[in-house]
Amino acid sequence: MSFQQGLSGLNASSKNLEIIGNNIANANTYGAKSSRAEFSDVYASALSGAGTSSVGIGTNLSAVSQQFSQGNITTTDNPLDLAINGAGFFQVTDGKSPTQYSRNGQFKIDRDGFIVNNQHQRLMGYKADGSGVIQPGQAVPLQLPTAGINPNATSEIGIEMNLDSRKGVTVPATGTIDFSDAKTYNNATSLTAYDAKGQDVALTYYFQK
Known part of the structure; x- marks a missing residue:
């Protein structure tokens, strides 16, 4: 014994x-x-x-x-990755088995536009009207439109910056910036905008102190 x-x-x-x-x-x-x-x-x-x-x-x-204690929330490069802060689960389904629940928010889009996890289970959610108001009813698999979306031209750009205070003041002889002459400006930064056809347009901003 x-x-x-x-x-x-x-x-x-x-x-x-x-x-x-x-x-x-x-x-x-x-x-x-x-x-x-x-x-x-x-x-x-x-x-x-x-x-x-x-x-x-x-x-x-x-x-x-x-143990369902809150874990750490981290950022990723995937815009479809989700996280739950607090209680709750993601509803997922494969269309055959009963609805399952998961805390794993790693999602992607399949060939049919459905938001799925790595097991190809579809994320469930509720429909919204044209104003974004959630409609009552049962949860359904979330699907994004796969057809082409009409492009919108860039209409506004916001820039926030700090110029290096240690650099001297640049005063070109002509008073204007010459893009080909780096001595006529202190800093330059580039970004991408889009025209009405969805084509990318490279923009470069030059700054003087």
Whole structure:
């Protein structure tokens, strides 16, 4: 009997290490939640028949609970990557199985315009009218139009900058900037604008102090 208690403790510790190892392995998995081992005592006999000198027969793993504490939110280069700050889940479906729930917000667009995750499950959401008001009803797979979108020409550009105070004041002899002569300006910056046909137009701004 004494060996059984010791073995149960070793088995419980082994399970706990497995859970800890799984938590570490998923440290960089988006949306993954850590797990916690929960143990319980194993009685030698029923309460109604237990004596005052009865010794338990060890411990066992009674449950593995999921921890839903808030994780870190990081930025990515994918505009479709989403994150939930607080309680909640993303609804996803493959169209065959019941709706599933996930905290992983890594999404992309498939060939049909649906927003999907890496398992090709479609992200669910609610329809909105032309004014952006969410309509009541059941959640449906979110689909973006795949047809061509009419281009809009750039109409306004905002620039915020600080000129280097350590540089001297540039006063060209003509009083105007000569794009081909770097001595007539202090700084230059470039950006891309678009015309009514959607063609990109490179713009360069030159500045004098």
